[in-house]
Amino acid sequence: EADIYQTPRYLVIGTGKKITLECSQTMGHDKMYWYQQDPGMELHLIHYSYGVNSTEKGDLSSESTVSRIRTEHFPLTLESARPSHTSQYLCASSEVSGGAYNEQFFGPGTRLTVL
């Protein structure tokens, strides 16, 4: 079944650790996104990608980095986690627009807590 997967679902980690949040999709989509969402707040786009070897920064400045070596995989990395990184991280994908404005499909999210 086509879907978007995120692991881990929950992560509690100490300050200074390096972490990678995984996102994979079997939707066959070219475009992928990472959003950051604090409780009760809007989603903020932090990274997106149009396809393999394409990565762009979103509206919200983030110390995280992303890579897109394979179409279906879009991991997000924090080299040194800090308490200010505590948030929920949502991965999404969509078909490349090409003139058509397609909706995004979301993963279940990773809730990150940095102590």
Place this chain on the structure above:
Amino acid sequence: AQSVSQHNHHVILSEAASLELGCNYSYGGTVNLFWYVQYPGQHLQLLLKYFSGDPLVKGIKGFEAEFIKSKFSFNLRKPSVQWSDTAEYFCAVKTSYDKVIFGPGTSLSVIP
């Protein structure tokens, strides 16, 4: 700056009551409009979308929304809510710059 606002942060209704959630955006160009819903413990999923044509769009589970261009609004409605509609609702706008902006969300609680 482009933004999306939602009128209510938290709405509490009894079952069978009518629902209207407000959404306004600030962008003067062509837009595509979406309402997403997040049920407790589930993924964000699309409720309905507007691209062009009839400004009244129908979505899943009896929801509908009306695009009023002159008011920059895209309000979500449902004539009779059920307990299972308890969820977080997000309005989103996609601009001609291929950028999607989400509103802050409205939490709906339906009391049986």
